[in-house]
Amino acid sequence: MASERNVSLLRGLRYKGEGPMLTFILHRIGGLGIVLFVTVHILASFLGGKGGQFINAIYEHWLFQIFVYFCALFHAINGLRITILDLWPALLEYQREAIWLEWAVFLPVYGIAVFIILRTALGG
Amino acid sequence: MQVTLKIFRFNPEKDRKFHYETYTLEAEPTERVLDLLERVKGYHDGTFTFRRSCAHGVCGSDAMRINGRNRLACKTLVQDVGERITIEPLLGLRVIKDLVVDMEPFFENYRKVLPYFINESPLPEDGRERLQSPEERARFDDTTKCILCAACTTSCPSFWASDDYLGPAALVAAHRFIFDSRDEAAAQRLQIVAETSGLARCHTVFNCTMACPREIQITKAIGELKMATITGKLD
Incomplete structure (x- = not known):
């Protein structure tokens, strides 16, 4: 008798898909991060009082802000890349260049935002 | 050069779970991974099972994961994947035996x-x-x-x-x-x-x-x- 389907989350993550697969994984993490942020935001408003304030303190923390900003920005830029490639399939031949361009846009924008968040949080 | 092959093994008649076995072979950098698999089957363990047919990249029967990525064993040279080579069956299909999956x-x-x-x-x-x-x-x-x-x-x-x-x-x-x-x-x-x-x-x-x-x-x-x-x- 054969085994079950030969796949699991861990085995999938270990597949060496290089740059394109990394963007796919980060896109999923980004989406989950945004859902987490919206959920805790709604929960904080719904609970109110001390519970709400406790949750507020979590998502207003600079570490959480750095994480959420990464999720939102990466999800948006990567989503834009995929949308453009899907609408103009001829450009799919340049998918590697498109990924380099995506990082070239993402890194400085994210870097500036992280710098401002850190300066505000730690600079006093 | 000396090559270490780490191969996914699963015998449905004996094993409840898969495991890996390691084989050390002498190989030329220009040899194909398929040649090494043939050597393992011929000289180390005759029960080792994998698909192959034309051995020239046309029939498509020896697709497998080589160092974590899908490739044809007959089109992959040792020099392209290094001295430590991990061989596993394709993902997402049931394993019938060793590298043979249910297509x-x-x-x-x-x-x-x-x-x-x-x-x-x-x-x-x-x-x-x-x-x-x-x-x-x-x-x-x-x-x-x-x-x-x-x-x-x-x-x-x-x-x-x-x-x-x-x-x-x-x-x-x-x-x-x-x-x-x-x-x-x-x-x-x-x-x-x-x-x-x-x-x-x-x-x-x-x-x-x-x-x-x-x-x-x-x-x-x-x-x-x-x-x-x-x-x-x-x-």
């Missing part, structure tokens, strides 16, 4: 897209060929190169999540006939690939394009199918 879900999806020429019109007056211009032939040339090795489909995260997904290879086959000017079932096939188990599950990950041993621009072909289902145009 039936793959072929079931392939059959769904009607991967054969359909033309009910009478033959031309001379009763011979249905003519096609070089430009019309070139339109689907890339997707005629598929050898059904399953390297693309089993590298796709959407297929890992569910084998209901048609998968890149079936979509490549659909592309080959949909864009063939002589074929008359394009509308029927576009309907099939537009179902929820079809194009919508492609997330443009590109693993398929990178895994294809025939270098077919699979994601591009799928992109063209996506546009064809939206616009209804095949140009």
